[in-house]
Amino acid sequence: MESIYSTGKQDFGTAILDRSDRIEYLVSLVGSHLESTWNGKGVPLERICHYALVPGGKLFRPLLLLESAGAVGANIALVVPAAAGAEAGHVASLIHDDIIDGDTMRRGRPSVHAAFGRDDAIVAGDALIFYLFAALAECGERGVPDDRVAQAMAAVAAAGIDLCRGQSMEAQLCAGYVCDVPSYLEMIRLKTAALFRAACASGAILGGGPAEWCAALGSYGELLGSAFQIHDDLLAYTSDGDAMGKAVTSDITNQRLTLPFLLARELGGEPVANELDRHMRDSGDPAERLAAVSALVREAGGVAAATDAARGYAIRAVEVLDVLPESPSKETLSYFAQAAVNRCG
């Protein structure tokens, strides 16, 4: 389905770039900004934040923010700080999550609390949340009007509270071990999709897009975020630890419920559900439990059904972009949703 999209060339200064060059260029803008802001000098906090942010991950949330600004016709340079902030907010949640889950690896390296200790990791996460908002203020210094900055702050703050509500809901669901698919989908909408929504909405808002476009990009982000979380859930069934950058057994060790697992419980009927529950509650070797759970989930159709669910979100994400005029930015956003579908295949 790749062919339904145009190639997506856009003029950045003097150069005409194709999509991969374009993405590389945008990533470099955000990476440079993060590196100059958190240069690793001074108090240990700077060093820890530098470690957490540089080299960056895929910088997917910043790309969404920049392309959402581009999709409403804005000068992308004005919103680069906000894009860096979006990554910082995401990394803050990873730092705190890794403490909570006891995950000692992240992006193929020791997680922040494993490298620097729990206490400094808590403080570094806090600092990066504050930086998320300091970065919006930086956009103001670059010329983004105050009304847009204030509106973006509102969107980002609301998403941050949603994120925390989602984490709390996840803990509640896993601890009580009562979870149906609709509750799960609401949980990931809060825990994961909210920050995607905020990245897209704030890019569009800072870029000065009309309300209808900003709302569409916010919806796109939320739908894409749910697709991505399900894709992430599927990784434990389709991938190894190297590809995940963290232990493939993390979900099972933390008794984290994922969509393939929940769908397999529903599709397989009581015998499968009981056996899955038994493995999940078991205290035996995580790798052996994961192997047993994987086989059951796959046989019961949980992997296939979760893949379909992710596809559904991604397709809707592309559809909500219809209100926007054609542009290389819109094309890249469509491509991201398309790629999410393909990765789930």
Add this chain to the structure above:
Amino acid sequence: MESIYSTGKQDFGTAILDRSDRIEYLVSLVGSHLESTWNGKGVPLERICHYALVPGGKLFRPLLLLESAGAVGANIALVVPAAAGAEAGHVASLIHDDIIDGDTMRRGRPSVHAAFGRDDAIVAGDALIFYLFAALAECGERGVPDDRVAQAMAAVAAAGIDLCRGQSMEAQLCAGYVCDVPSYLEMIRLKTAALFRAACASGAILGGGPAEWCAALGSYGELLGSAFQIHDDLLAYTSDGDAMGKAVTSDITNQRLTLPFLLARELGGEPVANELDRHMRDSGDPAERLAAVSALVREAGGVAAATDAARGYAIRAVEVLDVLPESPSKETLSYFAQAAVNRCG
């Protein structure tokens, strides 16, 4: 010196209130706002944040924010959400601090992590940081112009990063056990005074004060914050656990350096310094070590010198208010600084 200040009456609606009624009224506005925002219903996160925020502490930072808005002539009702947010930001730092320090009591009750566990406490602290900014957005909904909201966000975000830098600096100083008085004063300026500065500055900014008044109120907050932190340091030498709301031995257990201790090391010369260091590094009974340290610090003049330092900050805090016109709000702010001096006596 109480008599140098007028009584401070101001009309709130129809009633003329004296200072204590005025403070009670402002506290009730903030308390109601916190209680209606975090009503304890829904996911566990709501319940935890409710526990952390209701009943509130002295709500001192909200009072500073409201009176700073009042001091520039603003309608205080417009900035009540920001005042609630200032308390939430402060409580967020307490929740995370208590995890780091292993303090199980706070405000005379189990601390949040003691009551709800570490994981939920981390997430609740994060949620309250996001709420700090959501609360600024609420002021916009009440009619505060966007440019003020954006400027207040910048001040609050910068202060939040300062807070984290200060916490990191404190950990570094205590761990390496190298600390001189100037480093200590810089550390408390970041760790404690920054949020006081942000409360006062954001109140003045949201209230639409001219730049000179906003800057003066920011300086007032920072000076008062340093006075308060030193006062807090002194409590371990002059008070018992009940008055502190947490274990009186917390500082010594966490090897936290305080100004009376550092000044005693300087004033007492090498023999006193060596003995103090020995007690601090000792792993014996905290209460016995505290008693020994207290006696030494007092004898060497550390308590008296720290009291003088706090007084100095408080006096300067009053002085920087000179640029503001007389008002009941200004009078209350002066009174707060005055009270800080008296409490340190």
